[in-house]
Amino acid sequence: MATFTLKSFTGLRQSSPDQTRFVSHVPSSLSLPQRRTSLRVTASRASPNLANRKLRVAVIGGGPAGGAAAETLAQGGIETILIERKMDNCKPCGGAIPLCMVGEFNLPLDIIDRRVTKMKMISPSNIAVDIGRTLKEHEYIGMVRREVLDQYLRERAEKSGATVINGLFLKMDLPENWDTPYVLHYTEYDGKTGATGQKKTMEVDAVIGADGANSRVAKSIGAGDYDYAIAFQERIRIPDDKMTYYEDLAEMYVGDDVSPDFYGWVFPKCDHVAVGTGTVTHKGDIKKFQLATRNRAKDKILGGKIIRVEAHPIPEHPRPRRLSKRVALVGDAAGYVTKCSGEGIYFAAKSGRMCAEAIVEGSQNGKKMIDESDLRKYLEKWDKTYLPTYRVLDVLQKVFYRSNPAREAFVEMCGDEYVQKMTFDSYLYKRVAPGSPLEDLKLAVNTIGSVFRANALRREIEKLNV
């Protein structure tokens, strides 16, 4: 890993005039050759202090990632501007946050509409398994409304000193040199409804792209494309007696009818339920999958009214380039959504915070100019902390969402107490917790058994087809 970063870093150095500039400015002990050998680069000590101004950073996008990043930047003494295109945006979203997010981001408990403590997993043959017996009293999955959460984080950023602008980012001009600013072109909406907004420009030293799955910042820096899933969701208001069943319970439906590579869900929201499904490979059939999901939950949502239909892309893996010079991507724009569960809110907020922390540290609280090495430190820290989690979930998705027998085995496995404990531990606290080896062995044997039985039944089904 060290050689990779080193190679890439030197490869990105602009042109020789910069190198000579460094050599002339700085005594030989801090010259470039030494940087080649040691990777412990502290703040861009080679870059001079910013003359009588603080570092200016723009955060594009005011969702969880943008809000968390802007707050950390502002608290670190950096001049922060947050640009969000729609202040009351109800982003289509499952809306589930893990327990650790409440603690780590000091979220007030009234932001959480519901605490989900039980889950039901339903297999293709409608075998239903209850999950949640192992949860302790204080543990839950929080269901939030995105418009409430996003607004809260933005307000906190504003209170810490960030400037929040209601505007639409259009494009940005990349700088020529290491210390010339980025010029952002955006349309500012003045808060007057119906107005088309004014075209404006702004000069900033660094940019954090937190503008979601269809990120324009990513396009501006040539970050590359990713595969994405389409998540389709209908919000349904169901009668009160049916709503009590979903009081603190969420459901997950798996099956070829519901989705070929993902799952269908019924999540309770503040006063209605969200029924949805998603897919990567068969995006054209999403309506069919949605009907199948509604059909599987039909008895439980009988008499409901669809109040809203929404869809959104979900990235499946990170973009090839998550940063470029002094621009970094965080959250959905970078592609930090886990496989298997499709969780993104926590990772968006955490990556926003981590990137902002790297900028604060690299610029020594806004006093110095930063460069790509400071942002690379955020990438390193992120990959080191969360890559195991992403890998495990990827393996789970590959193994258990392949086919109906695999899904049957998956649901059977989820009935096991040990599995439930491990799953919730890793979801709620974002740790790949090491379990006991004996239990792991038992789990392995049981997994093989379940998969074998499910595949055996599949062969029996094929014999019947003939």
Add this chain to the structure above:
Amino acid sequence: MSISMALFSPPISSSVQNPKISFPLLSTKRFSLLSVTRASSDSAAVSATTVEIPKPASVSVEEVPSKPPAESSSDETDLPTTATGIKFQDAKWVNGTWDLKQFEKDGKTDWDSIIVAEAKRRKWLEDNPETTTNAEPVLFDTSIIPWWAWMKRYHLPEAELLNGRAAMIGFFMAYFVDSLTGVGLVDQMGNFFCKTLLFVAVAGVLFIRKNEDLDKLKGLIEETTLYDKQWQAAWKEPESSSSTLSSKK
């Protein structure tokens, strides 16, 4: 009178199963009924009209909850409120699980028939996905069928097949190598190259059972490493590092 009954009964039953279609169907039936009653004699017409009026009212009551989406106000869409239609039914499927007592043969449970019954149920559900209800949860767990029943039914026949293949390959390879090199079977086992061949033959028999398996294996290897490659992409710089155009994935 009998005509009116006959004309009304089909629409009512169809409205239970197909709420969306019933509305235009009913309207045409009602219009045709009016024309029929007018065609009949006066006395019959009078009595027919008195009977007619309550009937449409009862039908319309049934119709209201199952309004087609196009008719609802604002952008709210009503979901169908009628209960579920066809469901999986079987005499031996009791309370969401198979009743083991009904599968007894000679005093012992016939596990094979349970396996076949469960396969039939899953096939049915794959073709006709059903809703889950809280009233009748599905509780069947395949692990109640003992491991030896699964072995006998699935593992043993397959093991026989694969061992047969391996034995045939082994016999002919041993003969072939012996005829070519003169090295007997015992001496072949001591040779490293022959041992490698043996390993390849066993692995081949195990993993390549159908023609498609070759491509599947190749795809599998690619698949297992893809996610990692996507994550490491941020650490690898493309050759043309100074270009800012997006690289096509």
